[in-house]
Every structure is written in C-alpha cells, then in structure tokens.
Amino acid sequence: MGVPLLDLHAQWRQIADEVKAALEPVYDSQYFIMGPQVATLETEIAEYCGAVHGVGCASGSDALVLALMALEVGPGDEVILPTHTFFATAGAVSRVGATPVFADIDPETFNITAAEIDRLATSRTKAAIPVHLYGQVADMDPILDVCKARGIRVVEDAAQSIGAKQNGRRVGQTGGDIATFSFFPSKNLGAMGDGGMCVTNDDELADRMRILRNHGAKPKYYHKLIGLNSRLDTMQAAILSVKLKYLEAWHEGRRANAADYDKRFAGNPHIVTPKIKEHNWSIYNQYSILITNGQRDNVMAGLKERGIGNEIYYPVPLHLQECYSELGGREGDLPVSEKAAKEIFSIPIYPELTNEQREEVANAVIELVGSTAAAS
Numbered sequence: 001m002g003v004p005l006l007d008l009h010a011q012w013r014q015i016a017d018e019v020k021a022a023l024e025p026v027y028d029s030q031y032f033i034m035g036p037q038v039a040t041l042e043t044e045i046a047e048y049c050g051a052v053h054g055v056g057c058a059s060g061s062d063a064l065v066l067a068l069m070a071l072e073v074g075p076g077d078e079v080i081l082p083t084h085t086f087f088a089t090a091g092a093v094s095r096v097g098a099t100p101v102f103a104d105i106d107p108e109t110f111n112i113t114a115a116e117i118d119r120l121a122t123s124r125t126k127a128a129i130p131v132h133l134y135g136q137v138a139d140m141d142p143i144l145d146v147c148k149a150r151g152i153r154v155v156e157d158a159a160q161s162i163g164a165k166q167n168g169r170r171v172g173q174t175g176g177d178i179a180t181f182s183f184f185p186s187k188n189l190g191a192m193g194d195g196g197m198c199v200t201n202d203d204e205l206a207d208r209m210r211i212l213r214n215h216g217a218k219p220k221y222y223h224k225l226i227g228l229n230s231r232l233d234t235m236q237a238a239i240l241s242v243k244l245k246y247l248e249a250w251h252e253g254r255r256a257n258a259a260d261y262d263k264r265f266a267g268n269p270h271i272v273t274p275k276i277k278e279h280n281w282s283i284y285n286q287y288s289i290l291i292t293n294g295q296r297d298n299v300m301a302g303l304k305e306r307g308i309g310n311e312i313y314y315p316v317p318l319h320l321q322e323c324y325s326e327l328g329g330r331e332g333d334l335p336v337s338e339k340a341a342k343e344i345f346s347i348p349i350y351p352e353l354t355n356e357q358r359e360e361v362a363n364a365v366i367e368l369v370g371s372t373a374a375a376s
C-alpha cells in the first residue's frame with residue numbers, strides 16, 4: 001500500500017473550505033503585505049504560547065536571524081548551539097557575523113544540555129540556542145541557570161515545537177529571551193509556503209524585531225536600524241489562523257500515533273523509540289527512532305521499496321559540514337551526535353495516519369530490522 005512521510009492532502013481535505021473562506025477577505029482587500037490578518041495571528045500565537053508579543057516574519061530561519069539581531073549578536077561573538085539540528089540554527093548565527101560553537105546532545109532526548117553549554121562557554125559567548133528538537137523541549141531550567149550565571153542570552157529554536165510543554169508551560173513561557181517558530185509546511189502548524197514567528201515577553205526586544213523585519217524603519221523611510229525584508233505574508237497569516245484552531249487536535253493525533261508506535265516497538269532489542277522526559281509534553285513533529293544493529297540504511301531502503309516514507313533528521317552533524325570546515329570540527333569531537341546521525345531516522349507520524357497505516361509502517365520496520373540483521 002505505502003505510507004507517505006507526510007500527507008498534507010489529508011489535512012487539506014479537513015480545512016479546505018475554511019481556508020478558502022479566510023482568504024476571500026485578503027483577495028478583496030488586496031492588502032498582501034502586513035494586512036490586518038498578520039497582527040491577528042501574532043496576537044493569537046502569543047496568547048497560545050502564553051507570551052506577551054508575537055512578531056511574524058518570513059521563515060523560521062529569519063526568526064532566528066531577527067532574534068539574534070535584536071539581541072545585538074554580531075562579529076566577535078560566539079553562540080552555542082547543538083550540532084544535531086537543522087542547518088538554519090547555525091546559518092542564522094553565521095548570517096549575523098557571529099561564530100557558531102557546536103555542542104553535543106543528550107543521548108536520550110537529542111537536545112542540547114546545560115553541561116555542554118557550561119563546557120563550551122567563553123568570555124565571548126553572547127548567546128545560546130537550545131533547539132527543541134522533534135517536538136520536545138530541551139531541559140530549560142538548568143540551561144537558564146548556566147546562562148544566567150554566565151550572562152548568556154537565550155534564543156529557543158522551537159521551529160519544531162510550537163505548543164510543546166515543559167512543566168505544564170508551553171514554549172514561550174519556558175524562560176528564553178526569545179523563542180522562534182517555523183511555519184514550514186511540514187511543521188505541526190504549517191503555512192502554505194514559508195513563514196515564521198518570534199515570541200517574547202520583552203517589550204524592547206519585540207519592538208526591535210518589528211523594526212528589523214521591515215528594513216529597520218520606524219516610521220517608514222526613517223531607518224533606525226539596518227534591518228531586512230522579512231515579513232509574514234497576509235495570506236499565510238490568514239491560513240495559519242484557521243489552522244491554529246486545529247493545532248491541539250493535531251498534536252493529540254501525533255501523540256496517539258507515537259504511543260501506538262511505542263507499544264508496537266517495545267521490547268525490540270534493535271529499535272530505540274523516542275524518550276520523552278516526564279516533565280515534557282512532546283508535540284512529535286518527528287517520530288525519530290534509532291536502529292542500533294548497524295542496519296539503519298538497509299531498513300530505510302527496505303521501507304522505501306515498500307513505498308513507506310522516511311528520512312534522516314539529520315545525517316551530517318553541523319560541526320562536520322563542509323561549510324564549517326574552517327572551524328576545525330573533527331570526527332570524534334561530539335560523539336553522541338555523531339552516533340545519532342548514523343543510527344537515527346524518522347517514520348510517518350502525521351495526525352491523520354490510520355491504524356492500518358501505523359500497523360503497516362511498524363510491521364515493516366520490525367520485519368526489516370530482523371531480516372537485515374540476519375542477512376548481514
């Protein structure tokens with residue numbers, strides 16, 4: 001039968017009429033840039049997260065850039081971030097002229113740890129970016145303690161974790177100076193194109209990000225800062241406001257799928273399922289498993305043959321990427337991340353998965369892990 005890694009058609013069938021209706025006023029107004037739907041969404045997202053301000057922008061990548069710019073991170077500064085993340089986390093640091101410093105991860109949650117930030121901090125460390133990977137919040141209390149003690153600002157990269165909770169609090173109330181979200185279509189709250197948002201409780205930072213995303217101008221044509229063009233489209237905002245109403249139900253769908261996979265894989269000696277810490281509430285943007293018998297690539301190939309979508313998030317740790325070779329990262333520097341990159345991959349977890357589809361995916365993984373192990 002086959003199961004795609006993500007089936008946006010299934011979601012579209014649910015919301016098509018509402019989205020089309022929400023776009024009508026945008027067509028009618030022809031107000032495509034910073035129309036009123038943008039401010040509405042900013043308020044809705046801030047409220048949802050329990051934060052004071054939401055600042056929409058063009059992507060999750062730009063949200064990180066705007067956050068770092070607002071915090072005046074620039075040349076000569078170091079920023080600590082996990083090596084096991086999407087490139088954009090590091091790319092944003094480089095784009096503001098600062099130097100990324102790559103940290104290893106916790107082997108169970110795949111998130112950066114306070115101990116790593118403490119180990120890597122220097123007098124030049126201006127900020128740290130804990131990434132809340134796959135839908136699970138990094139352990140913020142110890143991270144905030146270390147950062148506070150060392151005067152390090154904190155940007156939470158929550159591109160994959162809008163709505164995720166720690167100790168009952170959603171990202172946005174988890175203590176960082178700014179949290180950033182991505183509305184890339186594969187995210188739990190995905191636009192129909194690119195989009196992103198920063199949330200913060202700090203009035204001054206919010207104001208700076210609002211100015212920075214619009215060429216640094218306030219008022220128009222009077223440039224206080226050197227900013228960029230990074231606004232959230234009115235159309236995307238209108239679409240996202242519709243989708244936001246479904247977000248909790250979609251999170252619950254993913255969580256139920258994850259619980260089902262957890263059960264199906266339980267006891268298999270070669271499959272490690274995601275570990276969600278007790279104080280965390282994951283939104284499972286990804287369901288990432290480890291194949292520990294050296295057969296990950298064969299399992300993936302076997303799934304592909306059966307039409308079952310899967311992908312490695314992420315195959316090459318950032319300290320080993322060609323573009324960062326000048327920073328001198330070597331194989332062996334960050335062993336937990338390097339091992340994860342060799343063993344990890346993700347399987348379909350989108351909320352509309354049926355019981356039959358989950359069964360097909362799980363049975364295929366279990367069969368392939370067994371048969372590839374036997375064949376090797």
Ligand SMILES: Cc1ncc(COP(=O)(O)O)c(C=O)c1O
Pocket residue numbers: 059060061062085086088089131157159160181182183184194195196
């Ligand atoms: C961890 C992480 N950071 C940043 C980004 C960048 O977001 P975007 O694709 O919206 O620019 C993504 C999304 O792909 C991500 O997963």
